[in-house]
Amino acid sequence: MKWSNKTILGLLVAGFVTTSCEKQDFVEINKDPDALSTVPPENQLLNATISLHSQDFEAFYDTYRRIMPWMQYNTGTNGNELGFTSNVDNFSQRYGRFYNGVGNVLYDLEKLVDRLPESERPKYVHMIRMARVLRSYYAFYVSDIYGSIPYSDAFQARYGGTLTPKYDTQQELFNKLDTDLKEAVTTLKTVQTVVQINTSAPAYDQYYGGNAAKWVKAANALRLKIATRLVKRDAAKARSIAQEVLATPADLMTSNADGWVFIGRFDFTSGGNWNPDGFRAGKPLVDFMWNTKDPRLDAFFTPNRYTQANIDALIAAKQLPAGTTENARRYVGSFTSPDEAQSATNRRAFYTPKTITVNGQQVSVDTLSNIQPRLFQPAFNSGNGVGDGNSYLPVITYADFCFMRAELAALTITTESAKDWYEAGITASIQWFDEVAKGSKIENYTALTAGEIAAYLAKPEVAFTPAKALEQIASQAYINYFNKVNEGWAVWKRTGFPNATSVLALPNMRSNGAVLSLPRRAPLGLINTSDPNYTNKKGAYDAMAAITGWGRDPQDATGRVWWDQ
Numbered sequence: 001m002k003w004s005n006k007t008i009l010g011l012l013v014a015g016f017v018t019t020s021c022e023k024q025d026f027v028e029i030n031k032d033p034d035a036l037s038t039v040p041p042e043n044q045l046l047n048a049t050i051s052l053h054s055q056d057f058e059a060f061y062d063t064y065r066r067i068m069p070w071m072q073y074n075t076g077t078n079g080n081e082l083g084f085t086s087n088v089d090n091f092s093q094r095y096g097r098f099y100n101g102v103g104n105v106l107y108d109l110e111k112l113v114d115r116l117p118e119s120e121r122p123k124y125v126h127m128i129r130m131a132r133v134l135r136s137y138y139a140f141y142v143s144d145i146y147g148s149i150p151y152s153d154a155f156q157a158r159y160g161g162t163l164t165p166k167y168d169t170q171q172e173l174f175n176k177l178d179t180d181l182k183e184a185v186t187t188l189k190t191v192q193t194v195v196q197i198n199t200s201a202p203a204y205d206q207y208y209g210g211n212a213a214k215w216v217k218a219a220n221a222l223r224l225k226i227a228t229r230l231v232k233r234d235a236a237k238a239r240s241i242a243q244e245v246l247a248t249p250a251d252l253m254t255s256n257a258d259g260w261v262f263i264g265r266f267d268f269t270s271g272g273n274w275n276p277d278g279f280r281a282g283k284p285l286v287d288f289m290w291n292t293k294d295p296r297l298d299a300f301f302t303p304n305r306y307t308q309a310n311i312d313a314l315i316a317a318k319q320l321p322a323g324t325t326e327n328a329r330r331y332v333g334s335f336t337s338p339d340e341a342q343s344a345t346n347r348r349a350f351y352t353p354k355t356i357t358v359n360g361q362q363v364s365v366d367t368l369s370n371i372q373p374r375l376f377q378p379a380f381n382s383g384n385g386v387g388d389g390n391s392y393l394p395v396i397t398y399a400d401f402c403f404m405r406a407e408l409a410a411l412t413i414t415t416e417s418a419k420d421w422y423e424a425g426i427t428a429s430i431q432w433f434d435e436v437a438k439g440s441k442i443e444n445y446t447a448l449t450a451g452e453i454a455a456y457l458a459k460p461e462v463a464f465t466p467a468k469a470l471e472q473i474a475s476q477a478y479i480n481y482f483n484k485v486n487e488g489w490a491v492w493k494r495t496g497f498p499n500a501t502s503v504l505a506l507p508n509m510r511s512n513g514a515v516l517s518l519p520r521r522a523p524l525g526l527i528n529t530s531d532p533n534y535t536n537k538k539g540a541y542d543a544m545a546a547i548t549g550w551g552r553d554p555q556d557a558t559g560r561v562w563w564d565q
Contacts, residue, residue, distance in 0.1 A: 259396070
């Protein structure tokens with residue numbers, strides 16, 4: 001999963017990752033297919049991977065300021081503002097990147113192979129399937145919150161195809177993706193007669209270094225993820241997919257080493273838009289993790305600043321009474337409900353930091369914890385210098401795979417043991433975040449010790465209870481998705497958990513007394529009759545408008561896409 005920094009830097013210079021000096025070349029390439037003829041096909045797998053994971057605006061808007069506060073993972077510095085769930089400006093960023101940076105680039109890879117001498121093409125059989133698996137994931141990721149999207153006819157304009165692609169419905173898209181993934185699995189398992197380019201040049205594959213067997217596991221994990229979206233719409237199809245996927249254990253993820261994860265240098269996420277500073281830890285999650293002694297707590301959140309040294313300084317400044325000592329609990333979350341955050345009592349107690357002077361500098365002594373900055377931006381400067389740990393950007397981890405299996409078992413889609421996969425998911429998640437925390441060089445993190453996982457699994461709130469199977473599985477999956485929050489959001493949409501009465505309780509958030517409605521999909525752009533693809537777009541919008549719960553209009557983010565029933 002890891003990559004050579006020197007190698008990748010060289011490939012980026014030689015490849016098609018655009019810089020400000022190359023923008024005109026990029027425009028020409030999009031106009032003229034012949035302009036791509038000098039680009040090695042393998043570069044396009046690398047370029048699409050980098051493009052997919054380098055979306056700093058997605059981090060800025062979608063992650064920190066939209067999905068995380070909606071799902072109560074975090075709040076703003078002073079808690080959530082009144083009516084904050086209605087702010088969907090600049091959400092979502094993924095749609096545009098799919099058509100200009102990921103999907104189109106992966107489609108170009110296949111076309112570039114077609115132009116190679118016939119003797120060279122057999123070297124790319126596996127790489128083409130890897131590209132299709134990656135493109136299938138990103139198409140799924142975009143459709144997940146948009147519904148119908150152009151896919152079957154997309155990316156073909158420069159190759160003589162249509163400039164006005166039709167929209168695939170979400171049902172059509174999921175079927176198409178599943179078919180493509182099945183074919184990819186079959187081909188990747190087939191031994192080729194020539195050495196594959198991904199084996200001879202593994203640096204172009206930033207996930208698995210050219211290991212076709214690992215890509216088979218990733219493709220099957222994605223198929224299972226699609227099955228989770230089909231449960232309420234087509235349980236028979238979900239069951240069929242799950243049975244096919246699980247029928248061959250050798251083709252499945254079995255440990256964290258199989259995880260589909262991009263691992264980059266510390267500076268991969270060093271830009272300002274990646275900066276997570278100032279986002280408070282959400283109180284519901286902090287409280288649950290503290291009460292259950294969750295080993296991931298210090299990987300997710302920072303301790304507040306009430307160290308004994310700062311307390312002594314506040315005593316000296318007569319801001320605290322003599323004899324005040326450090327509290328054993330220094331992980332304190334921010335109120336997620338705007339009404340609670342804005343109450344005068346809570347503002348005085350939690351949102352009014354005291355200040356002291358240390359070495360001539362004013363220091364704010366804060367009652368509340370923040371989200372752990374180096375989990376999201378390893379280069380974050382906490383005041384002790386710029387961090388130099390790795391950036392971990394997950395697609396599907398082994399823990400994710402376990403929780404999907406547990407969920408499908410609890411819903412009787414499969415006959416597996418929900419308990420076994422629930423406990424496997426928790427174990428894998430704790431171990432993976434331990435690896436990430438150490439690899440990202442998170443400050444104030446205590447490495448996992450023997451016995452912590454067993455002790456956690458024995459906690460009353462965590463120990464598996466058949467009557468609460470789905471609730472517990474969803475709650476633990478929600479925790480696991482702390483740094484992949486689109487999936488935490490999807491778990492809530494699929495299962496209804498966590499909620500105000502679940503084992504991990506997320507309270508109803510109120511603004512001036514009214515319970516806030518949470519977004520469930522991306523707002524769609526308004527249709528313009530001057531749009532060359534107006535007819536196809538209007539047809540797609542009209543069809544989606546017929547979906548129960550779709551919402552009052554295209555921009556109603558509280559509405560639902562096809563799978564979300």
